[in-house]
Amino acid sequence: MSFALIIGASGDIGGACAKRLAAQGWSLYLHYDQHEAPVTALVAELTTAYPKQDFLKVQYDLTDEMHLDQLTDQLFSVDAVIFAAGMTYYHLFQETTVPELTTLMQVHLLTPMVLLTKLQAKLSVSGHGRIIFIGSVYGGSGSAMEVAYSTVKGAQSAFVRAYAKEVASLGITVNVVAPGAVATKMNKMFDAPALAAVQAEIPAGRFAAPADISYYVASLCSQEAAYLTGQTLYVTGGWLR
Numbered sequence: 626m627s628f629a630l631i632i633g634a635s636g637d638i639g640g641a642c643a644k645r646l647a648a649q650g651w652s653l654y655l656h657y658d659q660h661e662a663p664v665t666a667l668v669a670e671l672t673t674a675y676p677k678q679d680f681l682k683v684q685y686d687l688t689d690e691m692h693l694d695q696l697t698d699q700l701f702s703v704d705a706v707i708f709a710a711g712m713t714y715y716h717l718f719q720e721t722t723v724p725e726l727t728t729l730m731q732v733h734l735l736t737p738m739v740l741l742t743k744l745q746a747k748l749s750v751s752g753h754g755r756i757i758f759i760g761s762v763y764g765g766s767g768s769a770m771e772v773a774y775s776t777v778k779g780a781q782s783a784f785v786r787a788y789a790k791e792v793a794s795l796g797i798t799v800n801v802v803a804p805g806a807v808a809t810k811m812n813k814m815f816d817a818p819a820l821a822a823v824q825a826e827i828p829a830g831r832f833a834a835p836a837d838i839s840y841y842v843a844s845l846c847s848q849e850a851a852y853l854t855g856q857t858l859y860v861t862g863g864w865l866r
């Protein structure tokens with residue numbers, strides 16, 4: 626049985642990835658930080674739907690890159706890792722604080738990178754390990770008011786380009802799925818007129834649903850998706866890229 630670790634399974638995109646991967650036969654480690662309830666509900670739903678698969682909760686705060694053994698000690702085999710955790714700050718760059726920069730770098734980049742140093746051996750066992758970051762179109766295009774966020778999202782793409790080369794011979798693929806605007810609680814900070822203004826710019830005429838993103842994540846996790854690595858796949862409805 627194949628196991629995927631979904632970091633940020635309590636979030637909207639992470640939860641959609643969990644549902645899609647479970648339907649394809651994966652057992653899952655479902656990570657959360659502050660919000661256990663969505664993951665508890667996922668475990669109940671998925672256990673009922675797929676009783677022969679395992680669904681296990683794991684908690685960790687990604688602003689702590691020093692104690693990851695507390696997380697990895699709970700994992701047995703790991704065949705795929707999906708990094709779907711994240712947050713942003715919305716203001717001018719000159720107002721950005723060092724704690725904000727530190728948090729962005731830890732959550733999106735530093736702690737995932739440290740975690741991968743600890744999981745590479747497990748990911749190489751099957752001969753078809755899969756690593757996917759949920760990046761952002763802003764990592765490619767850049768965005769005013771989210772300069773630091775755009776920076777760490779672009780760095781995720783730089784990381785997968787390099788790391789993919791190092792682990793290709795182990796059968797591990799490493800990619801970014803980079804959404805445009807997705808209808809999730811991450812965008813709750815914006816009022817209706819602001820959301821409508823963004824929607825008007827999207828050629829597809831709507832925000833993505835989380836399932837629009839999880840479709841590509843699950844596709845890249847399949848054994849057949851063995852020859853695409855080091856790439857950033859922009860899933861934007863034609864917006865910005």
Ligand SMILES: NC(=O)c1ccc[n+]([C@@H]2O[C@H](COP(=O)([O-])OP(=O)(O)OC[C@H]3O[C@@H](n4cnc5c(N)ncnc54)[C@H](OP(=O)(O)O)[C@@H]3O)[C@@H](O)[C@H]2O)c1
Binds near residue numbers: 656806
């Ligand atoms: N929504 C969009 O428009 C959009 C567009 C492009 C890219 N993205 C990216 O997509 C990913 C998922 O976002 P989403 O829209 O699904 O957001 P969401 O529903 O708000 O979920 C955010 C997830 O990140 C986790 N998280 C936040 N801070 C954490 C920390 N310090 N330690 C561990 N986990 C932490 C949350 O865990 P808890 O809730 O349990 O604390 C939750 O699982 C992010 O990387 C985001 O940058 C989103």
